[in-house]
Amino acid sequence: MALIVQKYGGTSLSSVEKIRWAAAHLVRTKEAGNDVVAVVSAMAGETDRLYEMCLEVMDPPDSRELDVITSSGEQVSSGLISMAVRALGHDAVSFQGHQVRILTDDSYSNARIMDIDAVRIREAMGCGKIVVVAGFQGVDSGGNITTLGRGGSDLTAVALAAVLGADACELYKDDVDGVYTADPEVVAGARKLRRVSYEEMLELSSLGSRVLQGRAVEFAKKFGVPVQIRSTIEPEREGTWVIEERSAMGELEQMLISGVTFDNNQSKITAIKVPDRPGIASRLFTLISDEDIVVDMIVQNVSTEGYTDITFTVSRTDFKKALGITERVAGELGASGVVSDKKIAKLSIVGVGMKTHSGVASEMFRVLAAEGINILMISTSEIKISCVVGEKYSELAVRALHKAFGLGEAK
Amino acid sequence: MALIVQKYGGTSLSSVEKIRWAAAHLVRTKEAGNDVVAVVSAMAGETDRLYEMCLEVMDPPDSRELDVITSSGEQVSSGLISMAVRALGHDAVSFQGHQVRILTDDSYSNARIMDIDAVRIREAMGCGKIVVVAGFQGVDSGGNITTLGRGGSDLTAVALAAVLGADACELYKDDVDGVYTADPEVVAGARKLRRVSYEEMLELSSLGSRVLQGRAVEFAKKFGVPVQIRSTIEPEREGTWVIEERSAMGELEQMLISGVTFDNNQSKITAIKVPDRPGIASRLFTLISDEDIVVDMIVQNVSTEGYTDITFTVSRTDFKKALGITERVAGELGASGVVSDKKIAKLSIVGVGMKTHSGVASEMFRVLAAEGINILMISTSEIKISCVVGEKYSELAVRALHKAFGLGEAK
Numbered sequence: 001m002a003l004i005v006q007k008y009g010g011t012s013l014s015s016v017e018k019i020r021w022a023a024a025h026l027v028r029t030k031e032a033g034n035d036v037v038a039v040v041s042a043m044a045g046e047t048d049r050l051y052e053m054c055l056e057v058m059d060p061p062d063s064r065e066l067d068v069i070t071s072s073g074e075q076v077s078s079g080l081i082s083m084a085v086r087a088l089g090h091d092a093v094s095f096q097g098h099q100v101r102i103l104t105d106d107s108y109s110n111a112r113i114m115d116i117d118a119v120r121i122r123e124a125m126g127c128g129k130i131v132v133v134a135g136f137q138g139v140d141s142g143g144n145i146t147t148l149g150r151g152g153s154d155l156t157a158v159a160l161a162a163v164l165g166a167d168a169c170e171l172y173k174d175d176v177d178g179v180y181t182a183d184p185e186v187v188a189g190a191r192k193l194r195r196v197s198y199e200e201m202l203e204l205s206s207l208g209s210r211v212l213q214g215r216a217v218e219f220a221k222k223f224g225v226p227v228q229i230r231s232t233i234e235p236e237r238e239g240t241w242v243i244e245e246r247s248a249m250g251e252l253e254q255m256l257i258s259g260v261t262f263d264n265n266q267s268k269i270t271a272i273k274v275p276d277r278p279g280i281a282s283r284l285f286t287l288i289s290d291e292d293i294v295v296d297m298i299v300q301n302v303s304t305e306g307y308t309d310i311t312f313t314v315s316r317t318d319f320k321k322a323l324g325i326t327e328r329v330a331g332e333l334g335a336s337g338v339v340s341d342k343k344i345a346k347l348s349i350v351g352v353g354m355k356t357h358s359g360v361a362s363e364m365f366r367v368l369a370a371e372g373i374n375i376l377m378i379s380t381s382e383i384k385i386s387c388v389v390g391e392k393y394s395e396l397a398v399r400a401l402h403k404a405f406g407l408g409e410a411k
Numbered sequence: 412m413a414l415i416v417q418k419y420g421g422t423s424l425s426s427v428e429k430i431r432w433a434a435a436h437l438v439r440t441k442e443a444g445n446d447v448v449a450v451v452s453a454m455a456g457e458t459d460r461l462y463e464m465c466l467e468v469m470d471p472p473d474s475r476e477l478d479v480i481t482s483s484g485e486q487v488s489s490g491l492i493s494m495a496v497r498a499l500g501h502d503a504v505s506f507q508g509h510q511v512r513i514l515t516d517d518s519y520s521n522a523r524i525m526d527i528d529a530v531r532i533r534e535a536m537g538c539g540k541i542v543v544v545a546g547f548q549g550v551d552s553g554g555n556i557t558t559l560g561r562g563g564s565d566l567t568a569v570a571l572a573a574v575l576g577a578d579a580c581e582l583y584k585d586d587v588d589g590v591y592t593a594d595p596e597v598v599a600g601a602r603k604l605r606r607v608s609y610e611e612m613l614e615l616s617s618l619g620s621r622v623l624q625g626r627a628v629e630f631a632k633k634f635g636v637p638v639q640i641r642s643t644i645e646p647e648r649e650g651t652w653v654i655e656e657r658s659a660m661g662e663l664e665q666m667l668i669s670g671v672t673f674d675n676n677q678s679k680i681t682a683i684k685v686p687d688r689p690g691i692a693s694r695l696f697t698l699i700s701d702e703d704i705v706v707d708m709i710v711q712n713v714s715t716e717g718y719t720d721i722t723f724t725v726s727r728t729d730f731k732k733a734l735g736i737t738e739r740v741a742g743e744l745g746a747s748g749v750v751s752d753k754k755i756a757k758l759s760i761v762g763v764g765m766k767t768h769s770g771v772a773s774e775m776f777r778v779l780a781a782e783g784i785n786i787l788m789i790s791t792s793e794i795k796i797s798c799v800v801g802e803k804y805s806e807l808a809v810r811a812l813h814k815a816f817g818l819g820e821a822k
Contacts, residue, residue, distance in 0.1 A: 016467045050487065056427045058494040065497070068490035068505050072483040076461065079480035083469040086476070094479050098509050099554050143510050 002167040004029055007039040007157035011174040012232045013077055014044035023084030025235060026130050035125045038132045039157040040081055042073025063108035067147045074134035082132045092130040102138035104146045111138055111146035116163045133160060151213030158216045162223035169227045177231030178240035179211055181407035182260045186395050189408030193258055197245040200258050203350040203384045245352050256360060257351030260401045262394045264345045267319040269326050270311040273336035276303040280333055281310060287325050293318040297379045311377060313388060316342060344376060345394035348386040349401060361385050367404045373397055413578040415440055418450040418568035422585040423643045424488055425455035434495030436646060437541050446536045450546045450568040451492050453484025474519035478558045485545035493543045503541040508548040515549035515557045522549055522557035527574045544571060562624030569627045573634035580638045588642030589651035590622055592818035593671045597806050600819030604669055608656040611669050614761040614795045656763050667771060668762030671812045673805045675756045678730040680737050681722040684747035687714040691744055692721060698736050704729040708790045722788060724799060755787060756805035759797040760812060772796050778815045784808055
């Protein structure tokens, strides 16, 4: 008998029919002889509706009360799923963050899970019940309601699976049925991966493949939780396992890289001919981070004659603000000017195989050059190489790289 | 410095504007030098919306999960009101049933309050905060979410006022500004009472004057909580105080009765010529109560020649079911037949003055006879006399009684 945690996202719970489907799938899993714990998000659109209402009353909304309000969406879902299971003649019980003490820190709207008291969950499972836990929410040590940030139900599911020692944590999606070697809408031959390692998934989730919340992957990696991305549309098909690198190696050692991704929501800004003095970069990036702007890549040229160019990328939504700051301090920094490009894309190839194979970067550069695509910036990590190119080349580049690395070929 | 509990019902929180108004009124009360605790219902329509959704998933819905779901409406309101107070520059904090441990029994959807832990509320008030408590909800000893039944936020407010030793519990209404001597829509000269006793209010609330939940009045009576019904439309006007009989006497001793009410949602059923044997009535009413039908009045004639007629009233919604049961057991009871009248009304006059004044009942009968209205049934208590009449006479009768007892006259 296995213990399985199943997480259902908002789009999988957007109607009474879908709620009934999820309940029936929980019952099927239970009847196959497993213990089952469900983790549920708010019904699609509900969190946005509640957030909009808050903004009408207070903008920006008070963070403690925002969490009180938005967490109610998951409370409703958990009750509805439990009812739907009961309507099928099985026993079920819902639990909120305060009832199974999903203890978090007190960072409202972005809290971190510290501990979960699994006693009540185990008791309920011992009585044969299907347990339904409201995702996204917890309580701090003072009993105040907290939430875990967007996509936080993924984190709830993985953390519960860790605490319960679950055999699998299945994350059900409506829109995807796994992790692909590239976006199937861009690359016709994109192939679903049977397995990816936590490290690869981390790089992939931070690159805009919105399959799985990054913090949930970190948590899964830390506690070795076997995660599976699955589809509610074709539940009988295997999805993609996100697991430890060692276990993933069977497939991965034959694969140099596991995926090619791109992110078009990027822009870049360059401060030209900045005097190369200590503290210059620090001054600029402190001002930018003070405005809560996340800088992704930073490249600083080798200094020539005491001057250097500093180029960095930010998401396109932060472009205007970041450009304003840079232009304002350009004089103070002694820069001769500021140039920018709002329309760039970041291409990345990800793969644990890179750790032990050389030549991946040069192959990537060669492929892009053969397509006549100019590389504007480069950054590398152990398992990832990213290149910034003009936005218009992004899809062409992804297809070329996908083909060159043989990602579409069946094994 | 006084401590005031203010309760805002759903219609007083039906829009962002009304939420802002309630917040501003809380702030005014605070700035006048009082400690303030707000108790809030769900926004108008929200509880019904959630209930409908539950019915779609499971009918009848599981009672534990129903409470999990419906209690979320008050959770949202409490957060919104706290935000609205903060938006006005004052400090506020919301609390749910589990956070201030509004401990109830485990009768889901109709739970009774056993205890409230006021420590966190006092602490928050000590820090100068306006405290906003979600009404309607509590937790049982196992930490399961419970709700207090329709109108339950009234009960939360009164119970909190009792535990905190509040100087007043103000219940804000959108549709009424107090308790009247009769329904102002029926009796043009109906007058707002400055004071009524708990006992009178109990009789009035059970008679369909939907101003205040009956259980809340019982609670207020038990703990001597001074309750005031007030209007959000004209908040500067005094509403009606619901207080102890002794304190109310100043006004009441001049008043024989305090109000005339009627309830058109009544029907009556008679089992004719039933053999007058012990256990006959018990047999009939056990079967009826087994179906969760509440019987209001029961009249049994004096036995003649060993036979009696048993007449009882039920709400019109239960009429068909109750009639079916009575007809089914009529033979078993030995009755010669069953007659019924679906369209009757119950007229009641209520007043603590009756306790010490005789002649109220005979005056009532005289007034009805003078109007040519036939009395079908009579029942009396210490402070109430009810007569059943044909439905078509109810408004005429209320106006005649209101005039005869001088209720419309200014004091």
